[in-house]
Amino acid sequence: GGSLTGIDILRAFLVLTSFFRTANSLCSNGKCQVHDLCMVNGNCAAGLHCETCVAVGNMLPRCTRIQPVNPTSKVGGLPFNRYSWLTTHNSFAILGEKSYTGSQRLSPSNQQDSITDQLNNGVRGLMLDMYDFQNDVWLCHSFGGNCYNFTAYEPAINALKEIEVFLTAHSSEVVTIIIEDYVKAPKGLTKVFTAAGLMKYWFPVSRMPQNGQDWPTVADMVTKNQRLVVFTSKSYKEAAEGIAFQWKYVVENQYGDSGMKAGTCTNRSESAALNTKSRSLFLQNFFPDNPNFPKACKDNSASLSSMLPVCYQAAGKRWANFLAVDFYKRSDGGGASEAVDKLNGQLICGCSEINYCQPNSTFGVCNLPASLPSAVSTRATTNSAATSITM
Structure with missing residues (x-):
């Protein structure tokens, strides 16, 4: 046979x-x-x-x-930390991307499309690994804190210029960049952000809450044109360059295979405990140690959705503000976009997904389709969460 x-x-x-x-x-x-x-x-x-x-x-x-609902289009006027944003892990590590060094790249890929396409599809959090390389700042997926010809993706300014073009064309959108920072050159990040024309959109560290309070509203950030939020993994750069040290403002769960174990959600070593309320933002990772394009559609489906309430409990009854995945477009149906809609439903109005939220309505009152149980019964089940997730 x-x-x-x-x-x-x-x-x-x-x-x-x-x-x-x-x-x-x-x-x-x-x-x-x-x-x-x-x-x-x-x-x-x-x-x-x-x-x-x-x-x-x-x-x-x-x-x-491949696109979540834009949460501010449903209910505006809330603090930045009362929304959830689709986030791409290693946003720059794109399948089929050409080599900018002339060497064959050996680093794996984590996404399918360009940063411009990601932003156009509703991605609002970008995880970028930045390194010193060739007397410049490069995006690189490497090891040992050094970038090589065979681990380099592109000069960081290329990606940053894509972000600048997007922010200029979409004047009500806010983008967050989370930098895994290996840049040692003095003012290296400041120089590349300035060269990309992004400083005009910079959200200043001085406006970030440090004791768990609410952030400014998205509407206020838009009005002031402070629509780019940037975090670095290097603590000294907050004082030296005015770039927020991530762990002062964000709690984050364990990344990689350890962060995908069903029923378990713990902090990564650099982060404060997930239930630390002096940090107003929660970043939830859900991607494996090694990116797996064929399996990503399974990972980004039921497994991802079932981890949301697990991390909610672990984070002191707080829903994630950033949901980071590999291959965000891959799923067996709703995927990461649907998961973000669920998070926004809970954060914004205490409902199981964002399409049930109504502007100016009482938290926990949900506008359900006729085929689902009445909003009254839903309110009873969501009220316990409602009191605990207003940040």
Whole structure:
């Protein structure tokens, strides 16, 4: 056994033919919804794309979500820490990205598309690893604190200019950059952010709450045009360059395989305990030690969703403000976008997802579709969380 017969090949052909007929007849021209069969991205509605997820047994391509709901478009006027933002781990480590050094790159990739595309799809948190390299600052995925030809991605200014273009074109959007910082050159980060034209959007450290209070509202940040929040992993740069030391303002769970163990959510070693209330922001990681493109669609689905309440409890009943994943577009349906919608529902209005939130309504009162239980019954189940997640 083991070899294909003519009958096997015929059966496979008939299955594929049936699939393409079904996909064509059910929906097309941008009308297909989540889980619908598709052939190309153009079949899927806005905010979706067409992809397979073999890791969960979905052999045929289906429409899956790649964009969360913009939370400020649903309910505005809240502090920055009352929203959750889709975040990409190693945002710069892009599949198929050309080498800028002439050497073959050996570092793995963590995302599928450009930083510009990520931002256009609703990503608002970018994790960037910055190194000294070739007398400049580069984005690099390396080891030992040094960047090499075979671990370098691109000069940091390239990515920062993409962010500048986006912020200029979208005057009500706020972007957060989280830097894993290996830059030792004096004022190295200041120079590259200045060269990229980003200082005009800088949110100053002096306005960041240091004792767990609310941040300024997003509306205030927009009005003042302070729409770029930047954190560094190097403590001395807060005084030296005015770049916020991440661990003074953010708690963060363990990254990598250890951070994906079902039922467990603990802080990474550099972070204060997750339930430390003197930090107003919570960054939740959910990605493996080694990026795995085929398996990412499974990781970013039920496993990710089930970890949200686990980390909520571990963080002293606080929902994550940043949700960081690999290959954010990959899932078996709603994926990381849906997970962020759930977080925003809880943070903004105490409801199970953001589409149930209503402007100017009482926290915990949810506008549910008719097919779901009434808002009154939902309010009873969400009130216990409501009192504990108003930050």
